[in-house]
Amino acid sequence: MKSHKLGMSEQQRQRTEAEVRDERHTLGTWTRQRDFEPTEVVDTEEFRFVTADGDSILDFSSQLVCTSLGYDAERVEEAVADAVREVPYTQPGNSTRYRAELAEKLAEVTPGSLNRTFFSTSGTEANEAAFKIARAYTGKEQIMSRYRSYHGATAASLSASGDPRRTAVSSSVQPGVPGMVKAPDPYAYGSTLDPEESLEYIDEQLMLEGDTVAAVLVEPLVGSNGVLTPPDDYLPRLREIAHDHGALLICDEVMTGFGRTGEWFASDLYDVEPDIITMAKGLTGSYQPLAGTIVTEEVAEYLDDNLLNHGHTFSGHPVACAAGSAAIETYREEGLVENARDVGEYLEEALEGLVDRHPSAGERRGIGLHQGIELSKHPDERVPFEERIDKVSERTTVVDEVAERAYDNGVYFYTSMSTIVVTPPLGVTESDVDEAVAALDDALEHSDAKVEV
Numbered sequence: 298m299k300s301h302k303l304g305m306s307e308q309q310r311q312r313t314e315a316e317v318r319d320e321r322h323t324l325g326t327w328t329r330q331r332d333f334e335p336t337e338v339v340d341t342e343e344f345r346f347v348t349a350d351g352d353s354i355l356d357f358s359s360q361l362v363c364t365s366l367g368y369d370a371e372r373v374e375e376a377v378a379d380a381v382r383e384v385p386y387t388q389p390g391n392s393t394r395y396r397a398e399l400a401e402k403l404a405e406v407t408p409g410s411l412n413r414t415f416f417s418t419s420g421t422e423a424n425e426a427a428f429k430i431a432r433a434y435t436g437k438e439q440i441m442s443r444y445r446s447y448h449g450a451t452a453a454s455l456s457a458s459g460d461p462r463r464t465a466v467s468s469s470v471q472p473g474v475p476g477m478v479k480a481p482d483p484y485a486y487g488s489t490l491d492p493e494e495s496l497e498y499i500d501e502q503l504m505l506e507g508d509t510v511a512a513v514l515v516e517p518l519v520g521s522n523g524v525l526t527p528p529d530d531y532l533p534r535l536r537e538i539a540h541d542h543g544a545l546l547i548c549d550e551v552m553t554g555f556g557r558t559g560e561w562f563a564s565d566l567y568d569v570e571p572d573i574i575t576m577a578k579g580l581t582g583s584y585q586p587l588a589g590t591i592v593t594e595e596v597a598e599y600l601d602d603n604l605l606n607h608g609h610t611f612s613g614h615p616v617a618c619a620a621g622s623a624a625i626e627t628y629r630e631e632g633l634v635e636n637a638r639d640v641g642e643y644l645e646e647a648l649e650g651l652v653d654r655h656p657s658a659g660e661r662r663g664i665g666l667h668q669g670i671e672l673s674k675h676p677d678e679r680v681p682f683e684e685r686i687d688k689v690s691e692r693t694t695v696v697d698e699v700a701e702r703a704y705d706n707g708v709y710f711y712t713s714m715s716t717i718v719v720t721p722p723l724g725v726t727e728s729d730v731d732e733a734v735a736a737l738d739d740a741l742e743h744s745d746a747k748v749e750v
C-alpha cells in the first residue's frame with residue numbers, strides 16, 4: 298500500500314480542510330503528487346491512531362516500523378517537555394547531560410565494544426556517516442551492499458540501496474555515487490540462489506575488487522525489501538569474510554534496532570559484534586527525529602588522531618537526545634524487548650495459521666515482532682503477486698488492496714513489495730494480536746480470490 302492512501306472509502310469521502318491545505322502546499326514523499334492524498338490524523342491512544350473521520354485504527358506496522366513505544370510513552374513525553382524548556386538547543390561542540398546520558402546508554406545496550414556514537418537525525422544520515430568513517434578508518438573507498446536492501450534516500454545511502462527506488466527511471470539517482478558494489482542476498486523464497494552460495498560469491502567479489510572495499514553494509518534482517526531472514530550462520534560468516542578482506546561490517550539496524558526482534562539489536566540474535574551499527578526509528582520510539590552511528594572503541598580511537606570530516610547543525614540535539622534516553626529507560630523498565638520476544642512467538646504462530654488457511658499467503662518470515670507474510674499468486678511455484686518495480690509504479694497492487702481491506706477492518710499494515718509487514722509496537726498483547734490477525738484473515742480472502750492455480 299502506498300503509505301499515504303488509507304482506506305477503501307478514500308475516493309468517496311469528503312476531504313478535510315487540513316488535508317486540502319496540506320495537499321496544496323506539501324510535496325508528498327515517494328509519490329506522484331497527483332496521488333498524494335494524505336489522511337488527517339487527529340489523535341493517538343496507546344497503539345491506535347484516530348483519523349479526522351473518527352476511525353480508531355490499530356497500528357500493526359508501528360507506522361513505518363518506528364513507533365515502537367506506541368503513543369503513550371509518558372516518560373518520553375515528559376523528558377521532551379523538560380528538555381525543551383531547559384536547553385532547547387546548543388551547538389554540537391557543546392555538551393549536555395541529555396547527549397551524555399544517551400551516548401552512555403547506547404554503549405550499554407549495543408553489542409560488544411561498540412562505544413562511541415555520532416548523532417544525526419535520520420537513518421539515511423546515520424548510514425552516510427558510517428560510510429565516511431569506514432572509508433577514513435580503512436583507507437579504502439568502496440562500499441558493498443546487497444540488492445534486496447534499503448538504506449535511505451540521500452545520495453550515497455540510496456546508491457547503496459538495491460531497492461527499486463534506486464533503479465526507477467525517474468528516481469533522479471542513477472548512476473548514483475561511485476564506489477558502490479552490489480552483492481547477492483541470502484534469500485531463499487522464490488529465488489534460485491542458494492543462501493550458502495551468496496556468501497561464497499561475496500567472498501569472491503571482495504577478492505576480485507582487489508580488497509578495495511571499506512565496508513560491507515547489510516540489514517541483518519531485511520525490512521522494507523520484504524522482511525527477509527538469513528540462515529543462522531550467515532551474519533557471523535559474513536563478518537569473517539569481510540574482515541578477511543580488510544573490510545568493516547556495518548549493520549544497518551535502523552528498522553531492527555531497539556528490541557524489534559526480541560533482542561536489543563538483531564546482531565545479538567547471531568552473537569555478532571559489527572564494527573559499526575546505524576540506528577534511528579526506535580531510538581526515540583519516533584517521539585523525536587534522531588539517529589546514531591555507533592562505532593567500536595578501536596574505530597573510535599583511530600578517529601582520536603584523524604579528522605572526522607562530518608557534522609550537522611542538529612547533531613546531538615538536546616531535546617531529541619532526552620527523548621532517546623527516556624525511550625531506552627522505557628524499553629528497559631517496561632520489559633519491552635522481552636515482550637517482543639514472547640508476544641512475537643504468539644504472533645508467529647498466528648501468522649503461520651494464516652499461511653495454512655490462505656492459498657495466497659505464500660510464506661511467513663521474521664523474528665520477534667519483525668514479521669511479514671509474502672503473498673503469492675502461484676503458491677506452489679512461489680510467484681509473488683507484484684514485481685519489485687511495482688513499489689514505484691502507478692499500479693494498485695493486490696497487496697495494497699489486502700492492506701486496504703484490513704484497514705477498513707480497523708487495522709493498519711504497511712506493505713513492501715509483495716509482503717504485508719507485521720511490525721506492531723513492542724508493548725502489544727496477545728489480544729491485540731488476535732484483533733489484528735482477525736482483520737488480516739478476512740482481508741486475505743481478497744488475494745485468495747486472485748490466486749492462479
Ligand SMILES: Cc1ncc(COP(=O)(O)O)c(C=O)c1O
Pocket residue numbers: 361418419420421422447448449450516520521549550551552577578
Ligand atoms: C533499514 C533502513 N535503513 C535506513 C532507512 C532510512 O531511514 P530514514 O528514512 O530515517 O532516513 C530505513 C527507512 O525505512 C530503513 O528501513
